[in-house]
Amino acid sequence: MVSQIVANLGAAAAPTLIQSIANYMATVESEETKRQEIWAHHDAIVHALNQERDVILAYFNHAFAERRLVIEQCFDVVDKSMHANDHEGLSLALSTILGVIHDNPLKDFETFKRRMSEPGFEIVL
Amino acid sequence: MKIPVWNGIRKTIDAKNRVKEAEADYRYRHAHYVAFADLVQVDVYELGQARVSALPALEQASQIIGKARMGDHDNTPYQISTNELTKIEQQNAKLTALAGGSLASGLTVGAVSAIGAYGIAGAVGVASTGTAIASLSGAAATNATLAALGGGALAAGGMGMAGGAALLSGIFTLPALAGIVVGAEVIGSRAEKKADNDIANISIANAEVDLEMAKLKAMQLRVRELRATTIKLTESLYEAMRPRKINWFMRIISALKRLFTRKQAPDERIYQIYLIAKSLSSVIDEPVEPQQERA
Helix, strand or coil: CHHHHHHHCCHHHHHHHHHHHHHHHHHHHHHHHHHHHHHHHHHHHHHHHHHHHHHHHHHHHHHHHHHHHHHHHHHHHHHHHHHHCCHHHHHHHHHHHHHHHHCCHHHHHHHHHHHHCCCCCCCCC | CCCHHHHHHHHHHHHHHHHHHHHHHHHHHHHHHHHHHHHHHHHHHHHHHHHHHHHHHHHHHHHHHHHCCCCCCCCCCCCCCHHHHHHHHHHHHHHHHHHCCCCCCCCCHHHHHHHHCCCCCCCCCCCCCCCCHHHCHHHHHHHHHHHHHHCCCCCCCCCHHHHHHHHHHCCCCHHHHHHHHHHHHHHHHHHHHHHHHHHHHHHHHHHHHHHHHHHHHHHHHHHHHHHHHHHHHHHHHHHHHCCCCCCHHHHHHHHHHHHHHCCCCCCHHHHHHHHHHHHHHHHHHCCCCCCCCCC
């Protein structure tokens, strides 16, 4: 079969062959460049998303653990104040609990997005 | 040994398989996210239950405070605001409105969840990733490429139809042969690029799902915090309302104090009940997410 193909080769066909190979090479190179662009774009987006995810997980786990500790300590004070009829202590402990509850950490989502876009942004837990 | 035409076809088929694997990975992650959202929904329901369970305690507290016939006592150390008392009394009506029915007649799971979900902007359990898998351009495009290679027009190489016809008829002229080889390779190369584009989009969608999951976890922590605080305050309120033994001496002192001061000053126990009930009412009012204003 190959010898039959070779036999059919003519001088007139050579430019077409060269042109086809040149087109092919150009196309492959162009597609390869586009693939690199796709992955560069992908890496940048995924890196930003993963970074935001990591910060959210670290921050909120830490924040809610700290809040839980404060609330538990306040409830200890509530219990003791109730038994001791200490209204000032009771009032203060309840106010602190309400202060913690009213200060909703979920409001920080938008702050994060804004801050993370700033160069050199660091979070200290 | 690589056969030129089949090398192009192989690239195209490989590209399609890579996209399929990436899609399967996305579906797995998305299913995981939906399952987690269901768990958060359970937390929301339990928060609703805690809020509903606090109502009898608040009702009892408002009755006790009401019986003490107290109003605003600016001159006493124990100031009870009638406004705060009214807020406590109205808590039942607020939650009834949230539930969309009567609390007395029993609540459905949906109604309790609605009470728990007060302050949540979106419905938990509905995935909200930015990229839907159906919108990924590549999967359909890759299929189309394969279809084209299987018998359609090979537009990419320009010689696709001619090459295909030559293959079928067995007439191997040079331009036709070049067309077949180049066409298949070009299509293979483009299929790889398209596959990369699809897989990159799916990978971004995966990262978006992970991010949504992290946000959902934060919301879950908030829901659990509100639930735990509501339950603890309800327990404290019941503890404050529990009848205590007061000896006869303290009773006489208390009666004399009321007689001589002629003020309707609340006794210490009533004031404790008031403080805790006020706090409990405020916690019940607290939305899960910050964007809604407190009622």
